[in-house]
Amino acid sequence: MSPPLPTSLPVPKTHKLYIGGEFPRSESGRSYALTRPGAKRAYAQLCLASRKDLRAAVDAARAAQAGWAARSAYNRGQILYRMAEMIEGRADSWQTLLRSGLGHSAAQAARALAATVDALVYYAGASDKYPQIIGAVNPVAGPHHNFTTPEALGVVGLVFDDGPDPAASAARIAAAIAAGNTVVALLPGPAGGLVAEFGEAFATADLPAGVVNLLSGDAAELAPQFASHMEIQGLAFLRDEPARRIEVERAAADNMKRCVASHGPLLALERVLDFVEYKTVWHPIGT
Amino acid sequence: MTKTIAKTGLAAGNGAKAVAGLVVDYAPSIESDKIVTIPPRHQLYIGGQWLKPVEGRYFDSINPATLQVLSKVAEATAPDVDAAVRAAKRAYDRTWSKLSGRERGRYLFRIARLIQERARELAVLETLDNGKPIRETRDVDIPLVAAHFFYYAGWADKLGYAVPGAKFAPLGVAGQIIPWNFPLLMAAWKIAPALACGNTVVLKPAEQTPLAALKLVEIFEAAGLPEGVVNIVTGAGATGAALTAHPLVRKIAFTGSTDVGKIIARSVAGSGKKLTLELGGKSAHLIFADAALDQAVEGVVSGIFFNQGHVCCAGSRLLVEESVAARVLDKLKARMRKLRVGNPLDKNTDIGAINSSAELDKIRRLIETGKREGGRYFEPENITLPNTGNFLRPCLFSDVAQADTLCRVEVFGPVLAVSTFRTPAEAIAKANDTPYGLAAGIWSEKGSKVHAVAAQLKAGVVWANTYHKFDPASPFGGYGESGYGREGGRHGLLPYLEVQP
Numbered sequence: 205m206s207p208p209l210p211t212s213l214p215v216p217k218t219h220k221l222y223i224g225g226e227f228p229r230s231e232s233g234r235s236y237a238l239t240r241p242g243a244k245r246a247y248a249q250l251c252l253a254s255r256k257d258l259r260a261a262v263d264a265a266r267a268a269q270a271g272w273a274a275r276s277a278y279n280r281g282q283i284l285y286r287m288a289e290m291i292e293g294r295a296d297s298w299q300t301l302l303r304s305g306l307g308h309s310a311a312q313a314a315r316a317l318a319a320t321v322d323a324l325v326y327y328a329g330a331s332d333k334y335p336q337i338i339g340a341v342n343p344v345a346g347p348h349h350n351f352t353t354p355e356a357l358g359v360v361g362l363v364f365d366d367g368p369d370p371a372a373s374a375a376r377i378a379a380a381i382a383a384g385n386t387v388v389a390l391l392p393g394p395a396g397g398l399v400a401e402f403g404e405a406f407a408t409a410d411l412p413a414g415v416v417n418l419l420s421g422d423a424a425e426l427a428p429q430f431a432s433h434m435e436i437q438g439l440a441f442l443r444d445e446p447a448r449r450i451e452v453e454r455a456a457a458d459n460m461k462r463c464v465a466s467h468g469p470l471l472a473l474e475r476v477l478d479f480v481e482y483k484t485v486w487h488p489i490g491t
Numbered sequence: 492m493t494k495t496i497a498k499t500g501l502a503a504g505n506g507a508k509a510v511a512g513l514v515v516d517y518a519p520s521i522e523s524d525k526i527v528t529i530p531p532r533h534q535l536y537i538g539g540q541w542l543k544p545v546e547g548r549y550f551d552s553i554n555p556a557t558l559q560v561l562s563k564v565a566e567a568t569a570p571d572v573d574a575a576v577r578a579a580k581r582a583y584d585r586t587w588s589k590l591s592g593r594e595r596g597r598y599l600f601r602i603a604r605l606i607q608e609r610a611r612e613l614a615v616l617e618t619l620d621n622g623k624p625i626r627e628t629r630d631v632d633i634p635l636v637a638a639h640f641f642y643y644a645g646w647a648d649k650l651g652y653a654v655p656g657a658k659f660a661p662l663g664v665a666g667q668i669i670p671w672n673f674p675l676l677m678a679a680w681k682i683a684p685a686l687a688c689g690n691t692v693v694l695k696p697a698e699q700t701p702l703a704a705l706k707l708v709e710i711f712e713a714a715g716l717p718e719g720v721v722n723i724v725t726g727a728g729a730t731g732a733a734l735t736a737h738p739l740v741r742k743i744a745f746t747g748s749t750d751v752g753k754i755i756a757r758s759v760a761g762s763g764k765k766l767t768l769e770l771g772g773k774s775a776h777l778i779f780a781d782a783a784l785d786q787a788v789e790g791v792v793s794g795i796f797f798n799q800g801h802v803c804c805a806g807s808r809l810l811v812e813e814s815v816a817a818r819v820l821d822k823l824k825a826r827m828r829k830l831r832v833g834n835p836l837d838k839n840t841d842i843g844a845i846n847s848s849a850e851l852d853k854i855r856r857l858i859e860t861g862k863r864e865g866g867r868y869f870e871p872e873n874i875t876l877p878n879t880g881n882f883l884r885p886c887l888f889s890d891v892a893q894a895d896t897l898c899r900v901e902v903f904g905p906v907l908a909v910s911t912f913r914t915p916a917e918a919i920a921k922a923n924d925t926p927y928g929l930a931a932g933i934w935s936e937k938g939s940k941v942h943a944v945a946a947q948l949k950a951g952v953v954w955a956n957t958y959h960k961f962d963p964a965s966p967f968g969g970y971g972e973s974g975y976g977r978e979g980g981r982h983g984l985l986p987y988l989e990v991q992p
Contacts, residue, residue, distance in 0.1 A: 450761030
């Protein structure tokens with residue numbers, strides 16, 4: 205048996221994508237380096253997702269959507285809570301990523317992790333509340349039972365900022381899936397470093413495959429593809445890029461995507477309502 | 492107020508055989524048009540004044556039942572629209588946003604009452620300008636217009652309850668563009684919630700049917716509504732484009748075709764203007780074998796022939812469970828033979844005039860396409876049409892395939908496409924197989940099935956064992972390419988408010 209290698213030669217990690225519950229590399233074979241600000245060596249290699257990876261992610265999200273929306277709101281809430289538990293359980297690994305990979309101080313990393321867990325817990329408790337808050341029984345002036353209920357929009361695309369913000373990302377993802385949507389999220393540039401940790405936690409949280417799909421890559425390359433994809437029903441373009449936002453919202457009009465452009469408060473009912481439809485059902489009352 | 496098409500001709504419940512042998516004559520019962528005065532020329536209503544259009548152009552508003560010109564109407568161009576938006580902004584800054592909700596509500600209540608008092612006059616005017624039967628304007632459109640103002644009047648001082656825990660503020664100037672199929676009702680759907688929420692309005696009525704909205708001005712003035720709170724600019728697409736492009740417009744509400752809706756969505760991309768779109772549809776009507784078939788047939792007739800089929804949520808696709816398809820089709824054809832097409836001012840008329848010659852041509856072209864693609868065509872051969880005016884027999888195509896034009900394209904006329912299904916899953920799949928998602932109908936006497944199917948239909952409004960019911964308390968609007976946002980009910984407030992942090 206040969207002696208162990210010195211610990212100064214760590215195994216360099218390649219972080220993969222999270223699509224349909226699995227961890228594939230980009231079909232394109234492309235990658236980019238995640239390097240902590242000020243560091244000489246890369247912390248990890250990240251997959252540079254391609255248009256084809258996005259298509260695969262949307263297929264997975266599409267396939268998972270009806271089943272996810274059909275689960276009870278209680279069950280979706282349980283799974284969101286489990287996601288919070290799994291992230292908390294991987295605190296050490298998150299600390300390493302946030303500090304060594306993304307340059308957080310120990311205090312910053314602890315705060316970010318706590319806020320991430322908070323976001324998931326907040327929306328774990330929202331799935332079976334928001335329909336009561338925004339739903340209605342409508343007093344129409346005739347012999348009819350008339351009620352309005354919110355329901356999931358379908359597949360939601362989230363295009364995040366390059367700056368890694370685990371709590372904001374978790375909040376957006378959780379808000380969308382709490383309502384029964386499935387998600388394809390692009391965490392571009394350095395934010396792509398979050399894909400692996402989120403993926404590992406979600407994959408072990410009883411979250412059905414395809415409900416959340418995570419891509420690392422380049423927003424300039426993929427944002428237009430999100431905007432024009434006909435199987436995406438809602439899109440949050442969360443980047444401070446006015447020119448690209450115009451381009452994205454123009455292309456999104458082709459299938460009348462519901463578009464959201466600003467973050468707004470992270471923990472709020474409105475984040476769930478960003479991606480719901482309202483259905484009103486009439487039925488006569490009589491004998 | 493909940494309204495639908497009144498029962499016509501023979502009472503529902505008669506079987507096809509009983510109906511077939513019966514002939515009933517109706518003596519004409521013509522509503523007098525003397526009650527309404529139409530000025531020969533209409534100007535633009537801006538800042539509480541009637542102003543001539545800058546470029547001096549006018550267009551005709553035509554009665555589609557007689558093809559006679561009813562009035563000349565000003566065509567607003569960009570400078571007129573700019574003046575209207577500035578008037579609305581001034582009114583917002585100086586008066587309307589300073590009023591309490593209670594005061595705003597008081598104006599809306601007064602408007603609602605005045606509409607009720609002048610209901611007959613408005614109904615006749617609407618029928619003259621639009622071509623829809625007086626029975627509909629009298630019993631559906633105008634009562635709903637009043638009810639809509641009444642409903643939102645009461646919200647004006649209760650906006651704090653719109654969504655628990657959220658704080659709201661008005662947006663400012665709302666630019667509103669409405670269609671020709673329910674001219675006054677669409678004006679009410681747009682104006683009432685906008686004003687209740689504290690916004691001011693620039694309204695662009697459809698160029699085919701501007702007269703009733705312009706008549707509303709008399710009511711606004713009688714109610715003492717401050718000048719500039721509602722401004723009306725008439726014109727066609729270019730006028731609308733100038734309105735949506737105006738930088739002082741903070742909110743755009745559009746009802747019309749999906750094509751134009753997409754153009755508007757693209758034009759405001761990235762501007763942060765709040766947008767609601769109520770667009771087209773290809774709504775499916777599902778009849779299961781366990782349905783009350785005679786009631787279902789009445790519902791289908793209301794669903795597709797109400798308002799000449801010029802309805803965004805028309806039940807233009809009929810899906811029937813195979814085992815009862817032949818019976819349903821027989822009953823439907825018998826019922827269609829009893830429809831009365833003709834003078835919209837005749838109180839017996841079920842189907843009035845197609846709104847414009849252009850629309851009539853478009854519908855005829857689509858009927859020809861349907862025949863070419865091989866659907867089985869039926870029209871009630873016994874119906875005679877008036878010699879002049881834009882009239883068309885109601886018709887249906889059976890054995891239509893999912894890929895056929897008539898199953899995919901919105902006809903916006905009295906043309907029904909009929910196909911069959913074997914299982915609920917197939918019915919749902921076919922109903923949802925469209926980029927639209929405005930409305931759907933379900934006919935079944937089994938409650939659990941009704942709820943299961945309603946939950947799976949991708950449509951903003953689901954009418955179960957009924958169709959074409961409207962009420963100001965009931966949110967209306969579509970999924971997918973039928974647009975976004977809701978009008979009516981508590982949800983209809985949200986597009987006119989901004990959430991405060």
